[in-house]
Amino acid sequence: MKKQGREWWPQKLKMLSLSVAAVLTLIPSIAGQTVYLCGDSTMAPNGDGSGTGTDGWGQYVGQYLTLPISNQAIAGRSARSYTDEGRFTTVINDAKAGDFVVIEFGHNDGLSGTVDNGREDAFGDSLTVTSTVVETDGSTEVIHTFNFYMENAVNSLKAKGAIPIVSAQTPDNIWTGNVITAPPRFVPYAQEVAGNTSVIYIDHYDYVAQAYEAIGETTVNTFYPIDHTHTTPTGANIVAEAFVRGILCSSSTLKNFVNAAGKAVPNGCL
Template sequence: MCPLLSLIIAVILGLSVHGQTVYLAGDSTMARGGGGSAAPGTDGWGQYLGQYLTVPVVNRAIAGRSSRSYTDEGRFDALLNTVRPGDFVIIEFGHNDGMSGNVDNGRQCAFGDGYNTTATVSNSAGQSLVIHTFPYYIQNAVVAIQAKGAIPIISSQTPSNDWSNGRIVAGPRFVGYAQTAANRTGATYVDHYAYVAQAYNKLGQTATTAFYPGDHTHTSPAGANVVAQAFMRGILCGNSSLKSKANSAGQSVPNGCL
């Protein structure tokens, strides 16, 4: 039997046994409890996504993680051991992936978007480590998810509460890196940054600032719900098959396509 036919059969059988599940891989902006004790009163948008879908959502986002540390800690491997054909996996990193200075923090990625680009860094013990770029870690995860017959969705990071001239500032380089990884792998891309910025710009700076009780990164539950709605708007305006799983609330989220 040819590999493609085997994969198709596996997807059909998998769906008939367990239905579909949406898994989330990301950082504190997506995770249960948001920033945790460092940012009390916050929550991640992943906790609010399920109310807009007809399929269950399992939130595997962890505060403080980057594409690199989520990989190095074996969390993508754990996801791969769990997902089944037909499941969705939404991947969203970026807030913790930037350079950390002279001492490696275990999260930073090599600068640039080349898959084969590396950097050598030193940890607190003086040991040298080779690290890779953001697209490298994301693309490897996506390819492995696709090999399982699951459906990856690469989402750009969410905006922080940063404004210039009454508008949310332009996204950092990891927004473009996320799109690059999606283009290279054929995965669906959701410009979550842009859709959240659209919602925030419409609400205005004063109303949006109320969503950030402790810092400029972590949202209150109300803010997290706005961010979840923005992700659903990105899904509805894109080509992912996840749009067919939107319930009536999901189909009615505010704002339009970009």
């Protein structure tokens, strides 16, 4: 029998490493990973909840992934109110090690005037900044910044072994010439949160803007039947596709669970 030379070992080791990689790729789905979605009406089922035909993008992203979706988004929420109502706590308690949790807020986080609306965050991005707001009954409450609420949620999820993904809010249907208007402050705030907590950041704002600008304002206007924030199912699907494009262009391991339809979504990396 001919004796195999030393060249056999590198080839055998290469085959073995490929086999191990294939097994490791399968393990997450066998373990039953879930993708949780935390956000507001732009992500939520039935959109703004008015029954006027709007829907959130979270309802459509599942068709592009091989993992199940648990859409925990709810209309009218901000990073603060989602925290205060215990919704982050529910997701943190339910999430298992290896689950993905996409967090996207900003539309409802702005200042509301002289009386607190229960959603506004303290102005700024510092974790130490607080603000005292007046409630409708005349009492006061100390509130924190967007970054404070977001970073607390992200760090708690990481402690559970979950995989948070911080996503920038989606743009409103407001144009300057042929382009979507510049993003509000909560977009760079979200990027700061991701950087401070060392998690993946998806610039959903710019990926949606890219998709909209390719389609054109006239058609995009048809995606917004009641205002400049809430989309039809057709528009929500465009927004979902833009999120998937952002995932594909990132280093997130969620890209391993994008199916053929997801890999075919339009536009390129920013």
